[in-house]
Amino acid sequence: xxxxxxxxADVLRTLANPRRLEILHxxxxxxxxxxxxxxxIGASQPNVSQHLSVLRNAGIVEAxxxxxxxxxxxxxxxxxxxxAVMRGVLQPAxxxxxxxxxxxxxxxxxxxxxELVRSGLGGExxxxxxxxxxxxx
Numbered sequence: 010x011x012x013x014x015x016x017x018a019d020v021l022r023t024l025a026n027p028r029r030l031e032i033l034h035x036x037x038x039x040x041x042x043x044x045x046x047x048x049x050i051g052a053s054q055p056n057v058s059q060h061l062s063v064l065r066n067a068g069i070v071e072a073x074x075x076x077x078x079x080x081x082x083x084x085x086x087x088x089x090x091x092x093a094v095m096r097g098v099l100q101p102a103x104x105x106x107x108x109x110x111x112x113x114x115x116x117x118x119x120x121x122x123x124e125l126v127r128s129g130l131g132g133e134x135x136x137x138x139x140x141x142x143x144x145x146x
Contacts, residue, residue, distance in 0.1 A: 023067040028052065029060050030092065036070060037089040040082035 024030060031050050035041060041049070047057040061081055064070040069088055070081050083089065 020067060020069070023063060023069065024092075026060070026063075028056070029064060032057065032060055032064065033069070033083065033088060033092065036081060036083050037086065040073065040080040042078045042080050046081070 024033070028050075032046065035046060035049060043058055043061065044054055046061075047054040050057070061070060061072075065072060065081075068084055071084050072079050072081055074080075
């Protein structure tokens with residue numbers, strides 16, 4: 010397995026927590042102190058500190074001391090871009106549209122249709138095969 014795949018899996022494991030994602034989205038707005046961050050997302054300060062520690066160890070956020078306060082910020086804003094792409098994939102399911110698995114099945118069907126049409130099958134047989142491609146819901 011290549012190194013980038015292993016690194017990607019590590020980062021995705023770190024992000025596989027709703028509270029951490031919430032923290033990332035808040036930090037996308039700019040650096041923030043732990044106490045203020047906890048207050049804004051409605052979590053306890055110790056809980057937010059634990060999540061920030063996990064994110065910091067993964068290299069996703071970094072801490073900067075400002076006097077007595079420690080402010081956290083995203084190490085790379087492209088992390089939010091990646092999260093936005095995933096949200097775009099998932100948004101239709103939240104809005105009552107097809108879930109990602111259904112969308113993938115629809116794409117597979119769409120790729121097969123031109124192949125079947127070019128196959129020269131007669132009308133009835135073509136319709137039968139096209140109906141057999143319909144994704145299950």
